[in-house]
Amino acid sequence: MESRRMEDIVVNREKRYCQKQAIIFNSFSQIITNTLTGDIMVLFLTDILLFKIVNITFIISLIPLVALVRLPLIFVLRGRSKVKMIEISIIVKVIFVVVLLSVPWNLLGVWNYTALIIIYQISTEYGVGICWQPLMREITSISDRGQFFSRMRFVFMSLNTLFIFLLAFFVGDVMNSFQYKALLCVSLFGLLLQFYTIRKISRKQIIIANNEGHKISRPLLQQLSDNKKILWALILDLLFLCIGFTLNVVYLKTVLGYSSKLVSLYITLNNLGGTLFLPFMGRILDRNLQKGNRYICRLYLIYMVVLVMLPVYVSGSMINVVFITIFSLLSGVIASGVYLMMTILQHSLVKTEDSFMVFNLYQIILYAVAFVSTNVFGSIINYAGHDRISMIYLFSLDIFKCVYAFLILSSVVIVKIVFNKMNMNLRE
The missing domain is CATH 1.20.1250.20 (MFS general substrate transporter like domains)
Structure with missing residues (x-):
């Protein structure tokens, strides 16, 4: 009985630790999304790459469609380690940002950029897209889910609100190359922070127990x-x-x-x-x-x-x-x-x-x-x-x-x- 009680205490302590890391992980998510595939990306396409409206609309319409890649992925990847999948996803995203920072932008035509965006979005679905909610299920319990998710949403919404407020002063009527590269660096920092925190989460026993990888999954039905x-x-x-x-x-x-x-x-x-x-x-x-x-x-x-x-x-x-x-x-x-x-x-x-x-x-x-x-x-x-x-x-x-x-x-x-x-x- 006493050993069971001690085990519960350890599990609850690990869950609280993982929740803290998850909040840190998620804090930059909205900023990263806005910069790489959201409204700020649109400014990049219009003001810097000078894409036509029809091309921008085409790229934006592709982003949610890529989410359909989840359907085959969940059947192929079930039983895999969720934390490892998120880590791989972040690595691909980091490469995407590094490419944008290093490649001359005059080489980024519509099709090249579209290909990069599709790769980025597939990596998003491969990682956080299909793994985040199941992972959050593992580190929460019925008694603390409401407060945990409210804290997590409060943190990232507050940070994003501050980011948008400061952005109005940083970017003028037209965005220039320096400004977008600075925003890419912020996103890169956010991605590295995510990688650091997911690594810390992956070391906890409750995560190891549920993410051993290649476990036999029960039939879908x-x-x-x-x-x-x-x-x-x-x-x-x-x-x-x-x-x-x-x-x-x-x-x-x-x-x-x-x-x-x-x-x-x-x-x-x-x-x-x-x-x-x-x-x-x-x-x-x-x-x-x-x-x-x-x-x-x-x-x-x-x-x-x-x-x-x-x-x-x-x-x-x-x-x-x-x-x-x-x-x-x-x-x-x-x-x-x-x-x-x-x-x-x-x-x-x-x-x-x-x-x-x-x-x-x-x-x-x-x-x-x-x-x-x-x-x-x-x-x-x-x-x-x-x-x-x-x-x-x-x-x-x-x-x-x-x-x-x-x-x-x-x-x-x-x-x-x-x-x-x-x-x-x-x-x-």
Whole structure:
């Protein structure tokens, strides 16, 4: 009995250590992504490489499509050491950055650069893409997942917010070669930090035990059968995905006519609201997942009311500022709450030994549905921009608001039903 207790103490200590290293590992992730495949990359392509818009659009569209490489990879690589895969992935990313720093950029034509980006993105999927969530399952328990994921998200969102703030002063109207190389050096530092921390994680016994490599993996159908409760989480995730906030900026800009300044305010406050709310939400969800879900559903209903009342843009009107402030803070808080709740739920409903396959199949389904829902809502927004249902003073009603309100009301009801039906005896 005493030896068992001592063993638990050691395991918990190792988990806490690994969690600390995971937070450090993840702290630069968003900065690296923005620089190498995100908005900063777009500035590099437009201002320095002088690519045409059609070429830039082509490259951007390829990046999410590469995620489909997960499907064959998870079958080929199951049973392999997750930490080793992440290490190899980081090495490839470092080589990618070194190539960008050393190769004359006049040699980087569209096809050469596209090939480099595809290699980089495949390495991302090979490493963090398919291994990160299963690895996090191994170093957390039901009692600390909420606080851990909230801390991790808080750290990387805070660091990314600071990075974006400083970037506005560092980069002028047009990015130059020196500036992008400096940003590449920041990314290189982040990658080296990731390699250092994943090596430290790999030395812990709880990681060694679960990442011995080449372990015999159970048949996929058996894994899915034993983890069928994850379907409840998938239903919830798909509902939340359909009432997400991906196209809010497009709606504000194209349908309601909001200025770029107010849209920037929306983005800033959205990020700020989500960041500040994370620690509080993490504690709630750790104590009572169902209670946290009720809070999120109530916030969604408030958000729905604000969305329906959201006025069209009138220059100099304070009512626009007030509404966009409430709207952005609510969307940020809800997005963070949903992220935490679904992450905790996913990890609680999947066995550690099956997490590699189950988590990745789960994500592939979400990718597919996200692609469809984004295109559907894009069409709805396009229609809403040309045909308003009614207009009273600054307040308008359009098809987007109607569809969204219906989806939120329906989803809140379904979410409550699903939570009531779920067996909340969550497994370690």
